[in-house]
Amino acid sequence: MAGVSTATVSAALNGSSPVSLALQERVRAAVDTVGYRPDGIARSLRRGETRMLGLLLADITNPFTTAVVHAMEAAAHARGYSLMLCNSDEDTGRERTNLDLLRTHRADGVMLMPVGFGRDYGQAVRRALDRPAVLVDRTIPGLPLDAVTVDGATGTRLAVAHMIAHGHHRIAVLAGPAGVSASDERLAGYRQALADAGLAADPELVRDGGFRQGPAYAATLDLLRAARPPTALFACNNLMAIGMMRAVADMGLDCPGDLSVACFDDFDWAEAFRPRLTTVAQPTDAIGTQAVELLLDRLGGDPPTTARRLILQPRLVVRDSCAAPRR
Structure with missing residues (x-):
């Protein structure tokens, strides 16, 4: 419809190479006419990445969790990534199912708030993770993954x-x-x-x-x-x-x-x-932002060779609910 090659269409839409203003206008007019939208799945197969980060939460109803997710989404968006969110509801079975789901949907990396503990649990998580991952809020003993936690x-x-x-x-x-x-x-x-x-x-x-x-x-x-x-x-x-x-x-x-x-x-x-x-x-903004940054470091061209753990400091907020005892 635009009367140009597919390469020119790609260049006009993606800015991958110079295209004259006249050709850009022809391509965009054709896009509007046919209602074209890029196929994200096809793009991810071609590039070998989805630009999507998996996020597996322990409990989505917790206000702390939603505050961290807000910071994560902002940090990911700023770097050109989207989040795919799953909720384990403090259940290891649901967590395993969701890890499989994130793998099926080809998330580039995973941020995980783990719900279990123990040697067998850590080994099961290791087997379920086939891509870079960062632990958030909680750690798993013996599992050498990057982590962002609070003291x-x-x-x-x-x-x-x-x-x-x-x-x-x-x-x-x-x-x-x-x-x-x-x-x-x-x-x-x-x-x-x-x-x-x-x-x-x-x-x-x-x-x-x-x-x-x-x-x-x-x-x-x-x-x-x-x-x-x-x-x-x-x-x-x-x-x-x-x-x-x-x-x-x-x-x-x-x-x-x-x-x-x-x-x-x-x-x-x-x-x-x-x-x-x-x-x-807890410093929720820092937790979310640092988790995204650690994961994107792993996805970069020269990822760190050892696991890193960032331990952030909380602060006491004194209000009105404590006083001297009566008895």
Whole structure:
């Protein structure tokens, strides 16, 4: 329709070689007339790349996760890449299915928030990954992949030390699944804060909230109904904090008068709670941006020879939810 060769059409649309303004206008007029759109699949087969990065999340409902994804999408877009997003929902079976899906759709590389742990799990992930990958938020012991994480132990230690400074000695913690690196690091920070203050760790004050609202709600009710309830509560992620605060409200307790609370992960709703929640804020923009940059380094012409781990620092955001205990 344009009356030119396919090479000229390609040059006019892609700018791959000089084309006169008159020819460009003829090609674009033909494009508009026939409604032509490039075939992305055909392009990817020819070039050997899709310009698409796979992103496999642990839990898409977590506000921390969506904030990281926002930064990832912006960083990928700036480098000419798109994201294909999958959600494992904290399930290793779904994670394996989604890894297969990303391979089928020829993602150039994968950013993975892993949901499992242990030697067998790491080996299974290694077998499922046949392209460059970066771990995000969590690591897998023994798996030599680039990773971007946050110093969870330090963040939790700062928050629990803040509660101790208010005079709290019975501080309970809602932890994530044992074995998951982010959960283990935060629990270690809780115990370190107690040890630093000369306080004994009471196993009865440690509960598994599974990084979810429902289990955290049930665990909080159990803690608050105990013969010796805690005077302060720390949730190791924001979803558990929501479940925790629901339970505190249902028990009719005044916060921070009857109970001080804080959580890992800052999020917009923290300002909406009454009282406003004291939190440990993660650098979500830096996490997302650095993960994309590490992956694109792997996709470049001269990728690094060893695995790299970036450990970013959190910060304590002090608001209104911690005060001296009444009892």
